Amino acid sequence: MMEMMDRKLKEADPEIAKAVEGELNWERETIHLIPSDNLASRAVLEALGSVFDNRYSEGYAGKRYYGSQEFVDRAETLAIERAKKIFGAEHVNIQCYSGSPANLAIYFALLNPGDKVLAMDLTHGGHLTHGSPVNFTGRSYNFVHYGVDRETERIDYAAVREMAIKEKPKLIVSGATAYSRQIDFKKFAAIAKEVGAMSMADISHITGLIIGGVHPSPFPETDVVMTTTHKTLRGPRGAMIMCKKEFAEKIDKAVFPGMQGGPHDHATAAKAVALKEAMQPEFKDYAAQIVKNARALAKGLIENGIKLVSGGTDNHLILINLTPIEKGHGIFAQKALEKANITVNKNTIPYEPSTPFYPSGIRIGTPTITTRGMKEPEMAAIADMMATVIKETEKYSLPAEKAERKPYLEKFSSEISQNSKIRKVRDDVIKLSRRFPVYEGLTYV
Ligand SMILES: Cc1ncc(COP(=O)(O)O)c(C=O)c1O
CATH class of the missing domain: 3.90.1150.10 (Aspartate Aminotransferase, domain 1)
Structure with a gap:
């Protein structure tokens, strides 16, 4: 048994070792232009492959359903404190497995099935989880979509405002997966406020640019902000939700026990590392x-x-x-x-x-x-x-x-x-x- 525990990957499973090596060589010898991908640092990869992978820790720091959580709590608290500091967020949930379940958790926290949501159309740059008809979100909530202007191929904020006034959504989602221009989050938040809707920004693609000060931030105006942690942020695959204090309890309950079981503590530790790296000049x-x-x-x-x-x-x-x-x-x-x-x-x-x-x-x-x-x-x-x-x-x-x-x-x-x-x-x-x-x-x- 112990012998099995101490083998290196190439000894334990040469086929998988070869596949990983193949991926590494591919990363070395290609020009990789997929905008949602990146290269995580060795420190992030080390935390991701650490013994935190061994733990279960349902609950939140200081309020767990399992014993002996001192080190898990320490890593989770560090990650949360770093995210709060970087973004100026009032509350952070760092446990989300990935962007799609994080978006589901937000909808689960803020909406009832059938509620109306205004978001960007998939073919204009929005994400599947922004209410595409083939996605769970499009089947469960009443999404209506804005797109880009036919001439400028940019978001037309006056048109979004008109739609919001006409449709009276409960939530307005900004953010995209295939949009090459700056997004005016302040305008989105103002439109939401004007029509009595909540505002949500999905900044998955551009988090690193926001941290670096080269894209405007959705804070502090936006009610709830979701980001994946593996794109421009350069962390592990995963996500986090940041929100105003008034939504904190609902968001936390929606993530656990609403959507997820045990958090991925190895990913939490790696998120903390990526956030620390993002704080460096x-x-x-x-x-x-x-x-x-x-x-x-x-x-x-x-x-x-x-x-x-x-x-x-x-x-x-x-x-x-x-x-x-x-x-x-x-x-x-x-x-x-x-x-x-x-x-x-x-x-x-x-x-x-x-x-x-x-x-x-x-x-x-x-x-x-x-x-x-x-x-x-x-x-x-x-x-x-x-x-x-x-x-x-x-x-x-x-x-x-x-x-x-x-x-x-x-x-x-x-x-x-x-x-x-x-x-x-x-x-x-x-x-x-x-x-x-x-x-x-x-x-x-
Ligand atoms: C804007 C946006 N939101 C959500 C997601 C979903 O993230 P994940 O693939 O981690 O579920 C993505 C991923 O491409 C995205 O671009």
Whole structure:
């Protein structure tokens, strides 16, 4: 038994060790542009892989249902105090497993089934848990959605206000998963106040930018704020809810025992570490560089003739509109870029003319490459490489017949992997990536 306990991963499970090593090498040799991803520090990973994984600790610090919680309480209290200090939040619940259950907990705390909520539409940049009809939230509450203006492709606050006055929602949700412009949280909170609604901000994508002072904060006006901890914040996968004191009891009860059982104490410890890192002066430089990099990448793409939703970016994220090539082209661009070791995700664009599975855009962002230390000159090079790859996909378009799509995409994948220009880009991507090493010395095999 003890022998089993002391084995390293490569001895205990070589297959998993190889998979982890594969992921590590992939992280080392790709330009990773998925805007919701990042690289956690070794300290965060260490806390995440710590003995806190062994514990159950239902309840909250000082009020647990299990004994011997001294160290768990210490880690949880540190995490909460750090979050309060960073954001100026009156109350923090750090226990949320991830962003989606955290949003559910907020709705569970503040609403009754069937209550009306105003939030951003999924195809305009909102998240699934902002009331998409395929999501539990859309089935349980009466969501009505605002989008972006057709011309500017930005949120039209006058239109949101008009909708709020007409619809009289109980809750107004701001925040997005695919919106490249600043969000005026103060305006959202003011609209909510005017119509007698509660206000909620989902800042998951931009937390790090808010901490770094390069995106306006939803505090102190917004009633409840949710953030994931693994995106620009660069912590472990997880989430936290911050709120005004008056909502504290309801939120805590909704998280536990309402939605969850035992908190993930290893994740709580890792959240505390990430929050401490976010309090260091270097974090501000990192946040500022994310935005500078996104602007430089956007500029490079535009100079290469690529169309961007809303014409650019204010944050970490860029949404590319591929309809000048063909509607539904996102899947071709994603697959071809993947062959060149550039990772992006296909995404709908506002007023999407195709479908969510075959959308017309791709979504990219700069958090991971900024964490690696890349700056504006590398952004210009990445924009050129992306444009070269996207250009190679121009002669492909989705068959109208659904049954023909799968075989056609398979054929496309194999053809594109033989493409000499794309192979050359892949070599250049690997060379560029190796100049910015990741987790040096780490190995699992
Ligand atoms: C704005 C927003 N809210 C909520 C979530 C959900 O987070 P999770 O995937 O951790 O459940 C995401 C994740 O992409 C998000 O972007």
